[in-house]
Amino acid sequence: MSAELTVQEKRNEVRLVAVMGQTGAGKSSFINSILGREVAPISNTIFSCTNIVDQFVYEPREGLTVALVDTPGFNYLGGDDTKTDEDIFQMIAEFLESKKLCPNNELSNTVVVTTHWDQVYFDQYKLQEAEENERLLRSDGYPKLFQDAGARFLRTGHFNNDVPQRLEIRYQSPAAVVESLLDLELNRLENHEVQNKTNRQTKTNLAQDIVQATLNQRMDSINKTVQDLRSEFSSRRKVQEDPQKPPTKIPEGQQDQSSTSVLSSELLEVQAKLNYQGPTPTHRDPKTSGLAIEFELLKQGLNGHMDSIRKSVERSQAQSSTQLKTWKDSQKSLMAMQREELRNVCSEVLKAKEMLQFLGTELKTELKTSRKERDELSIEQLTLRARERELLLSWKIQELQDENARLVQQFDATQSAQTKAAEAETRIMREAVIKSANLVRQLEERCRLEQEAQEASSLKKKLADRDSLILSLEAELKRKDDELARLQLAQTPVRRKESRNFPSTQNLGKGRD
Ligand SMILES: Nc1nc2c(ncn2[C@@H]2O[C@H](COP(=O)(O)OP(=O)(O)OP(=O)(O)O)[C@@H](O)[C@H]2O)c(=O)[nH]1
Ligand SMILES: [Mg+2]
Known part of the structure; x- marks a missing residue:
């Protein structure tokens, strides 16, 4: 970036x-x-x-x-x-x-x-x-x-x-x-x-710390493994070692060798001291000359002693070198034995490895077979699932068919109920129609009656009018009768003649009723 x-x-x-x-x-x-x-x-x-x-x-x-x-x-x-x-x-x-x-x-x-x-x-x-x-x-x-x-x-x-x-x-x-x-x-x-x-630096350092921590962890584990191997190796060696000659103990010859070397260095020191003769004899003190003789004698004695010691050291050295040789030989044979054993172990390990490889191949084959089986099983499972689905579908179809039949029944029942209801409705309608026709008829009747009543009342009125007309006519007639009577009285012969052509007022009233 x-x-x-x-x-x-x-x-x-x-x-x-x-x-x-x-x-x-x-x-x-x-x-x-x-x-x-x-x-x-x-x-x-x-x-x-x-x-x-x-x-x-x-x-x-x-x-x-x-x-x-x-x-x-x-x-x-x-x-x-x-x-x-x-x-x-x-x-x-x-x-x-x-x-x-x-x-x-x-x-x-x-x-x-x-x-x-x-x-x-x-x-x-x-x-x-x-x-x-x-x-x-x-x-x-x-x-x-x-x-x-x-x-x-x-x-x-x-x-x-x-x-x-x-x-x-x-x-x-x-x-x-x-x-x-x-x-x-x-x-x-x-x-x-x-x-x-x-x-930023701190963060980068922290990242480095992680890498470092990883490395440290790795190193720790490697060190631990090495230590474990070492302790295991030493414990194995202890078991295999000859108990008569423990390697940790310094062999006798070697001990002697070291002690003799210490001794000879001491002797050399003493010798150096003894060899010191001080200042030249010409300047020597006469009082010390006796002592010098004594000293010389002592020196000779000591030299003799030293010789004997040297001889004994040489003897012990020879002895220890023989012992060392024996020990070395025994170690060599022991090592040869161990090598042989190791070889055996190696061949066993190789066999075990071969065995493991064989087992590994077998396991792989087995794994392949089980995978194949698993695949087959999954195919079978799929088939079974498909069958299950088919079954489920057929069950569902059956259920649907049953449901359909039930619904058809329900539909029929509903339809018959509907038909009945329609019939009842028709009946009720018909009755209603009849009732309404009756009512219409009654209404018409009432109308007719009312009309008749109206007609009656108009007739009554007409009748009353006629009655009043009759009454007025009667009054007129009476008046005319009276007039006629007066006239008859006045004209009697004329009246007789007229009585043959005109009805009397009495007869006129009767005919009208
Ligand atoms: N319940 C639950 N299941 C989980 C969760 N995360 C993953 N899984 C399940 O764990 C299984 C493995 O998940 P993956 O996503 O394949 O894991 P991955 O880390 O990608 O695995 P590799 O590719 O093998 O390294 C699957 O069956 C997931 O469904 C979670 O948070 N809860
Ligand atoms: Mg993954």
């Missing part, structure tokens, strides 16, 4: 998040959870699943592309192949190198995520146990270094895609973990200019 780039430009770059950890820890699941689909293969067998370094790209925000790198797990256990942790580191390094990247040493960009918390969270006892394990993990080794360097520790698990709200901040979904990791990185870039160098 070039130092001249601005923060904004850096934001548009591709970020790379490498997911590393023990095999089966859930690295691939972690990536799948972020991407929301199964892009990285996962498995739940004892064998390692991911065996190559692979990347999966996504875009959490505009202008930011994240490459999630899935890696094979440490403590790799392959079905057919083997990979040491070094091989895995090598693979990761090669991958990063192919991307022209080198691992970032700053531990603050690291999040230590522990997985599978969903399996303990809901059980108080298991949760306590897991938290205690986590506490121990953080208090020692690399995790402690990460913690001291400011790396964050988060927990995750299969909490149905979303971490329940009630869980604490320590529990995060994989997506939130990466998000906070990216935020961390961006914040770091933004604060890049104000970060002081000492701080």
Whole structure:
């Protein structure tokens, strides 16, 4: 990453998040959870699943592309192949190198995520146990270094895609973990200019500390192995050694040799002292000459003694060299025996190795057979499942048919009920029609009656009018009668003649009634 780039430009770059950890820890699941689909293969067998370094790209925000790198797990256990942790580191390094990247040493960009918390969270006892394990993990080794360097520790698990709200901040979904990791990185870039160098140095040193700690751990374990081997070797040697001649004890000859060498050096010293004759005889004190003779005699005696000692030393030296030779011979034969034994052990080891190889091949064959069997079983399982599905389907079809028949019955019943109801309705309608016809008839009757009553009243009125007319006519008639009577009285002969043509007023009234 070039130092001249601005923060904004850096934001548009591709970020790379490498997911590393023990095999089966859930690295691939972690990536799948972020991407929301199964892009990285996962498995739940004892064998390692991911065996190559692979990347999966996504875009959490505009202008930011994240490459999630899935890696094979440490403590790799392959079905057919083997990979040491070094091989895995090598693979990761090669991958990063192919991307022209080198691992970032700053531990603050690291999040230590522990997985599978969903399996303990809901059980108080298991949760306590897991938290205690986590506490121990953080208090020692690399995790402690990460913690001291400011790396964050988060927990995750299969909490149905979303971490329940009630869980604490320590529990995060994989997506939130990466998000906070990216935020961390961006914040770091933004604060890049104000970060002081000492701080960076400390962090880099901490990264180096980790490497150092790794090396120290390795060295400790190697030293321990060497010590164990040594103690085992010495205990074996003790058992194999001749108890008559313990090698720790200095052989007699050698003892003599050392004692004689001490003795001869003492003698030489004495001799040197004795040889000292002081100043020249011409200047010698006459009083000391007697003493000198005595001294000379003593010196001779001592020389004789020294000779005898030298002879005895030479004797003991000869003796000890013979003893040493014998001891050396016995050691040689012992070593030859041990070599022979070792050879035997080696050939046994070789046999055991061959045996192991044979067993390994057998196991591999067995493994292949069991895999084949497993495949066959899974095919069988698939067939059984298909059959089960068929059965289920036929049961379902049967159930549906029964349900259909039941529904048809219900439909028939409903229909007959509906028919009955319709009939009843028709009947009621008919009755209603009849009733309404009756009512109409009654109404018509009443109308007719009313009309008749009206007609009657008009007739009555007409009658009353006629009566009044009759009365007025009668009055007129009476008046005319009276007039006629007067006239008759006045004209009697005329009246007789007229009485033949006109009815009397009395007869007229009767005819009208
Ligand atoms: N309950 C639970 N199961 C998990 C969790 N994470 C992973 N698993 C399961 O653990 C098994 C192994 O998961 P993977 O994602 O394949 O693990 P990995 O680390 O990629 O393993 P390797 O590729 O072998 O290194 C799978 O069955 C996952 O469903 C988790 O947080 N909770
Ligand atoms: Mg995996």
